[in-house]
Amino acid sequence: MIESKLTLDIITATLQGEKYEEQITKQLEHLEEVEYEHMDSGLLIFIEYRKAVKEFWLTDPQLYELFGESSPELSKVELINDELKIQAETMVHFTNGIIDRVEIWNKLGDYPEEDLVSWQLKRKIK
Numbered sequence: 656m657i658e659s660k661l662t663l664d665i666i667t668a669t670l671q672g673e674k675y676e677e678q679i680t681k682q683l684e685h686l687e688e689v690e691y692e693h694m695d696s697g698l699l700i701f702i703e704y705r706k707a708v709k710e711f712w713l714t715d716p717q718l719y720e721l722f723g724e725s726s727p728e729l730s731k732v733e734l735i736n737d738e739l740k741i742q743a744e745t746m747v748h749f750t751n752g753i754i755d756r757v758e759i760w761n762k763l764g765d766y767p768e769e770d771l772v773s774w775q776l777k778r779k780i781k
Contacts, residue, residue, distance in 0.1 A: 681711040697760040713752035735775040
């Protein structure tokens, strides 16, 4: 299971209202963060899965319906923390129909190496 509240909040907020939200959400109990890679302005969170997740992965037709020819990623929310000067784009990536990575990229400069204590997630306007 994903242990980071921030990671879970980003994924959950990103999936909200998506066509296969319920199916993808069921993946979460079978996923876990395995590596964090800090960049100057961002954070990559790598996720692995247990076999049971395959029951909930998105099929090729479902992936095509959601993403078409585009990369299989969703970018629906911004991460905000005014105190730390964070206004970050977030992305949830899929490989073979399973969530495998979350990316956070701060538009205002450096992203802190320590875990955030508080944040807001703001739905991006299309």
